[in-house]
Amino acid sequence: MPFHPACHSYEPVTIADRLFLDLRRAILEGDLPAGKKISEPELANIYGVSRGSLREAISKLENCNLVTRRPNIGARIVSFSIDQLMEIYQIREAMEGMAARLAAKNMTEPELAHLKSLVARHKDSLAHTERTTKTDYSQDADLDFHFCIIQGSKNQRLLTMLCQDLYDLVRFYRMRLSPAFSSTAMQEHELIVQALERRDGEMAELLMRYHVRASRDRAKQRLESMSPEELGNHH
Amino acid sequence: MPFHPACHSYEPVTIADRLFLDLRRAILEGDLPAGKKISEPELANIYGVSRGSLREAISKLENCNLVTRRPNIGARIVSFSIDQLMEIYQIREAMEGMAARLAAKNMTEPELAHLKSLVARHKDSLAHTERTTKTDYSQDADLDFHFCIIQGSKNQRLLTMLCQDLYDLVRFYRMRLSPAFSSTAMQEHELIVQALERRDGEMAELLMRYHVRASRDRAKQRLESMSPEELGNHH
DNA sequence: TGAACTAAAATTGTCGACAATTTCACGTCT
DNA sequence: AGACGTGAAATTGTCGACAATTTTAGTTCA
Numbered sequence: 001m002p003f004h005p006a007c008h009s010y011e012p013v014t015i016a017d018r019l020f021l022d023l024r025r026a027i028l029e030g031d032l033p034a035g036k037k038i039s040e041p042e043l044a045n046i047y048g049v050s051r052g053s054l055r056e057a058i059s060k061l062e063n064c065n066l067v068t069r070r071p072n073i074g075a076r077i078v079s080f081s082i083d084q085l086m087e088i089y090q091i092r093e094a095m096e097g098m099a100a101r102l103a104a105k106n107m108t109e110p111e112l113a114h115l116k117s118l119v120a121r122h123k124d125s126l127a128h129t130e131r132t133t134k135t136d137y138s139q140d141a142d143l144d145f146h147f148c149i150i151q152g153s154k155n156q157r158l159l160t161m162l163c164q165d166l167y168d169l170v171r172f173y174r175m176r177l178s179p180a181f182s183s184t185a186m187q188e189h190e191l192i193v194q195a196l197e198r199r200d201g202e203m204a205e206l207l208m209r210y211h212v213r214a215s216r217d218r219a220k221q222r223l224e225s226m227s228p229e230e231l232g233n234h235h
Numbered sequence: 236m237p238f239h240p241a242c243h244s245y246e247p248v249t250i251a252d253r254l255f256l257d258l259r260r261a262i263l264e265g266d267l268p269a270g271k272k273i274s275e276p277e278l279a280n281i282y283g284v285s286r287g288s289l290r291e292a293i294s295k296l297e298n299c300n301l302v303t304r305r306p307n308i309g310a311r312i313v314s315f316s317i318d319q320l321m322e323i324y325q326i327r328e329a330m331e332g333m334a335a336r337l338a339a340k341n342m343t344e345p346e347l348a349h350l351k352s353l354v355a356r357h358k359d360s361l362a363h364t365e366r367t368t369k370t371d372y373s374q375d376a377d378l379d380f381h382f383c384i385i386q387g388s389k390n391q392r393l394l395t396m397l398c399q400d401l402y403d404l405v406r407f408y409r410m411r412l413s414p415a416f417s418s419t420a421m422q423e424h425e426l427i428v429q430a431l432e433r434r435d436g437e438m439a440e441l442l443m444r445y446h447v448r449a450s451r452d453r454a455k456q457r458l459e460s461m462s463p464e465e466l467g468n469h470h
Numbered sequence: 471t472g473a474a475c476t477a478a479a480a481t482t483g484t485c486g487a488c489a490a491t492t493t494c495a496c497g498t499c500t
Numbered sequence: 501a502g503a504c505g506t507g508a509a510a511t512t513g514t515c516g517a518c519a520a521t522t523t524t525a526g527t528t529c530a
Binding site: 052059060063084093098155157165 | 248249252287290291294295297298306307319322323325326328329330332333337390391392393396400401
């Protein structure tokens with residue numbers, strides 16, 4: 001039942017921190033609709049905090065690219081756009097490809113074992129369960145898979161750039177598209193793990209780039225088959 | 236004589252914005268030494284602003300990865316580390332490689348012409364001038380080159396991630412290493428431009444990745460030949 | 471001498487009030 | 501009716517003061 005902390009898994013010691021986590025969750029889960037303007041006095045009243053703390057939380061949300069601010073105008077939740085989603089996939093192809101290459105070199109054996117068990121569980125769940133609650137779990141498992149590899153790269157900056165600056169956006173879109181996780185994608189995951197086991201960085205990067213590119217194509221295909229109303233819901 | 240705005244090229248309409256630009260410049264140029272703790276009351280007095288505005292500026296500096304904050308402890312300027320520099324090069328290899336690939340497809344003819352003239356001027360300057368003021372100009376020219384290609388990728392998110400989240404750090408290190416720009420690097424630039432002219436994305440990516448990797452190796456070699464005192468100056 | 475406790479000083483976090491700017495509503499003019 | 505200008509209302513930016521936490525300095529005790 002976790003919200004999937006990934007990064008941002010620190011204790012909210014200060015009011016602004018707790019507010020940031022609450023608002024982040026609200027945005028990702030759709031409580032605060034995409035594209036909506038944020039009213040500082042209104043939100044400050046709702047959460048029972050001062051405007052100063054709220055502004056600090058909004059500033060953190062801006063770092064995650066979940067809101068955009070303009071001076072003297074205000075902040076608004078990031079809005080849904082197919083083009084932006086495709087841009088994100090292109091960046092993930094490059095960065096996660098590099099992460100896989102580095103992980104093949106730097107991942108520890110326990111980390112590899114953990115990744116393997118994760119994929120095995122995932123495969124099991126995909127084979128044995130009905131389609132009912134599959135998507136939810138699969139999506140989390142997918143994020144876990146990518147997170148493990150990024151962490152295994154042992155490049156701290158790469159980790160923070162992906163987790164802090166990009167993955168919140170990934171969740172933002174994922175929550176609004178609720179795509180089915182295909183068995184094809186899981187097979188791609190397995191191939192990547194095999195390359196990592198062989199410590200073949202070159203191949204791991206190629207396979208990861210292919211996987212992200214294929215995921216992008218699948219997402220695009222799904223989006224183009226969706227009705228305009230379905231897409232419009234999120235604006 | 237520009238400070239090289241790259242991104243962040245907006246008018247500082249608010250006090251916190253101007254403060255942010257001033258502090259950013261101070262950090263990059265070494266007025267605020269690396270690793271130093273930021274005293275909010277002290278800085279607020281120096282710049283003659285309230286602590287609130289200063290805190291907002293610090294928050295923006297945190298986005299640029301130029302300072303790190305810990306709750307109830309405070310903010311300090313990012314500190315110099317060879318490992319971190321190497322991490323940044325790895326990320327640049329992946330992201331700028333992708334940028335070159337996309338630029339080969341999406342760059343407009345005027346943009347390409349501008350890039351060509353930029354490299355030509357660069358080559359000229361490297362051939363005709365003495366070594367005196369060469370490095371300064373060359374460094375800016377190098378950044379301009381990379382910036383042009385990133386911009387030519389037409390991936391807005393890639394542009395902001397590189398310019399806002401990474402390139403300030405690149406400048407931070409560049410200003411403290413003051414490396415000579417080699418004619419080798421310039422030849423690599425020329426090869427990349429030729430690939431872009433042919434609209435050969437595959438080759439452009441390969442050449443850019445090679446260029447970034449070679450630059451990393453050159454930087455590492457320079458660093459290892461520096462004395463510990465030289466390196467220690469920046470802590 | 472040095473480790474541990476204590477109180478004072480300094481620093482960061484939080485808040486409410488005021489100033490500057492934007493947004494909205496109304497009335498006027500063409 | 502619609503465009504334009506004006507003033508009020510609302511929103512954001514800025515500030516100084518207070519509260520909570522951390523750091524420091526000093527003292528005591530083993």
